[in-house]
Amino acid sequence: MKLGIVYAGQGSQRVGMGQDFYEKYEEFRETIDNATDAVSGVTEMNVADLSFNGPMEQLSETRYTQPAMVAFAIGVTKLLHKKGIKADYTCGLSLGEYSALYEAGILDESTILELIAKRGKFMAEASGDRPIKMCAVLGADRDIVKEACDEANAFFCNELIVQAANFNCPGQIVISGDAAAVDQASTYLKEAGAKRILPLKVSGPFHTKLMKPAGDKLAAEFEKVDFKEGNSKVIFNCIGREKTGDEQIPKLLEKQVQSSVYLEDSIKYMADAGVDTIIEIGPGKAISKFISKTVDNVKVYSIDTVEDFENALEELA
Template structure:
């Protein structure tokens, strides 16, 4: 069985997708249409920023998010043209929207408008805050949670830190107010963390500080008709498929302010029988997470046209 996993924020690069744009008409059409949709929400030329940068602008969350999702949708359409579709799919944070596109729950125009608004709302929720995100290496999740709880208790809710991403065994991202992240980091070092690496991000993503963005997104989702998924989607805030009493709208609202359980999602895929996974997105960060999480799974990564051609060739073989 095949799993497709979509990359998240942080892996963007200037020039992403330009080779696809120049070689595949359907990819070009995807980016051109996405550029028109995004221009109604925010003040950028999506194609120009993706291909030419500058990186400083491309790395702003309100711009990164639509750029990454447009890339993912374009590559997904090319895979579908080759008859390649997922049995199971998921994405890291904003990648979940691309997974929902792959599964047929949302059309591309709706997704591009939603993700442009998501990026805008998350940027607005971060304005005026002194915040940080940091990757904690070589520490189990129980200890990370304990250090975050200890910090939050001492700061009495005035500043907060939360475990934002469970990427793979030994790599957990914490997020929140800068003071709280620094304090929790000190406790984690005392507890034996190998390294703590600050991340270049512009907001306290996947924490309670994103609630204003979640509230705005909830209003947007109330106007959206989510279709039944054709592929099995594993949701970020669950680490599994949704139940009958759980809605996509509620889970996407929760996702923006809750932990991302990527490690759990990859394990869920493996236990369901997935033996091959394609990562779609710039870089190969998720492929590394997968290899550290499960054994005996073949992993492909699609960042460039060469990656795409080679992946299709190998899957057919």
């Protein structure tokens, strides 16, 4: 067996996530409790209380979602590692990439949590009060989506922008940017035959050049961090593959926040490398669905609950 571990991104959060793990596993409980302290210098939040009790509106705010999701991911990863389950390849969707860096041993727990709290804060600040929108486009290929975004940007003389933010799987691409530009691109896409365009519940124009201020602030933070050699092979969002010798992790993370996420390419890269089993970690099963639409003959386990975790352990054993 060659194993891939993939981490969910923002939008998968739910009230109650991780509560069953917290009540049953000491390692998970310690991770969640420590996370509150780790992020306290950046974002005041009780990770356990917000994750388990909400309200959903606050849990869905970028500055709170990101630490809560990553704390959940680290806690489950610790439990897998304790059972001797480690990835050959790992990646994550947007903020999930930071959990992948933890799984690979590139960054430690406290560093990851502090960085992700700052990332959430910087992204929220970059969004400001600007009217924004993200939409999932179903049933349109990459070239059509990119062309629609280019036409919308030209319509607004590039004063308002829309970009392809996430290439999730064949037939599902997320566009992001200024609300009016996203609406304009959506009009073009409907005319071009897109099957559906679904607004997403998000609070910023993620993975567009509007996030450059966040990328700049993150770059300054990365200069203070020691990035270690990894134990697992990490596939990076903004390139959809492993990094080469002359590519540096801090630069890839800086680029990631303001450019497209190539999840579809990342999953294909894993499969081409011989990965035949993938564990998705995070609330919901969105990535599992993306995987099933992207590659064949890959067994997928989605770990959202203790029951999911224990069933996966039993089968993997």
